[in-house]
Amino acid sequence: MTRRPLPSDRPCDPRTPREIVTAAECVLFDFDGPIAGLFSHHRxxxxxxxxxxxxxxxxxxxxxxxxxxxxxxxxxxxxxxxxxxxxxxxxxxxxxxxxxxxxxxRSAVPTDHAYELVEWLMKRGTKLAVSTNNSAAAVNTYLERTGLAPFFGPHVHGRLADPTLMKPDPACLTAGLRSTGAAAVDSLMIGDSESDVAAARAAGVAFLGYARNDAKDRRLRQAGAQHVVRSFDRLIGDGG
Missing domain, CATH: 1.10.150 (DNA polymerase; domain 1)
Structure with a gap:
């Protein structure tokens, strides 16, 4: 599959979020937010x-x-x-x-259209990983419960023994790049926090923000995110 180059982090980048996603050979997902609401019930x-x-x-x-x-x-x-x-x-x-x-x-609520997005990316041949400040054990618990585990396999990279290496440090992103064999220039991170923006920049990967509301959208853009989506449904498929 021929992929277009990922866009640089430019203020006037003309590409759409869909084009950025389809250009990526590897997508690194933050967990809490883009994939699930981890603390939806156990607050x-x-x-x-x-x-x-x-x-x-x-x-x-x-x-x-x-x-x-x-x-x-x-x-x-x-x-x-x-x-x-x-x-x-x-x-x-x-x-x-x-x-x-x-x-x-065990009671986390799935993010709308996250399963469909992950499934669609896998069918396209996109490499997938989770790069998160949460524990890998918690992520794997959720992935197993919801049937997402086969899409990510061993590429779940959570909090390290040293908490100071959590995002905005890029350690879990670089671990995801290493485990998938992907180059940073060909990769994209989908995240929902200012620390995700900073970690993606430090790792040299493109960034797409996910925002559930106006406040989150505003914080992501203030942190430097050029592209932010409110729902994943418009990213899926080959249409316009």
Missing amino acids: AHEVARVLLRRIAGWGLAPALSDPDDPIQIIRDTAIALAGSSAHHRIAELEELLCAQEIRAA
């Missing part, structure tokens, strides 16, 4: 409370940028403990968060 702020109780039990009070965001809590705690001998604390917190994410994955 993020509830998970955050679990983590904060554990941290308080250690007698710690790290500065937190968002006490309702479990991902941000583990990142901020890791930064606060950097250089100390408390690596076991971070490992314990990671294990706790992973268990909570797996619980959430």
Whole structure:
């Protein structure tokens, strides 16, 4: 299959989101948002409370940028403990968060048209991977539950043991490129956060934003996303 070159990240890029997707030889999906609403039922702020109780039990009070965001809590705690001998604390917190994410994955709500988009891309021969700040175990739990696991196979790249390597660090994106054998210049990331925009830029891959509402759309564009879609249905198929 002959593919068009992926567009560069230019303010006046004339290509449409569909053209960007069809040009990609590899698509790296963020998980929470583009594929599913991970904390749709087991809410993020509830998970955050679990983590904060554990941290308080250690007698710690790290500065937190968002006490309702479990991902941000583990990142901020890791930064606060950097250089100390408390690596076991971070490992314990990671294990706790992973268990909570797996619980959430069992009731996560599929993103509209995400299954159809993934299936369509696979039929086109596009390489697929997940590059996420969530745990790979939680992602795989969801993929198995919803029948998406065969589309991604072993190409699920989640949070590493060092939380400071989460996006906006490009580590999980470069892992996805390595595992699929894809070149960054031929690849695209679909994400829904400012950290996704930054990670894609750092990894050298094109970016397509997914926004559920006006506020998310605005934040993605302010972070530098040139292309943002509200639904995946217009990306699927060969029509205009």
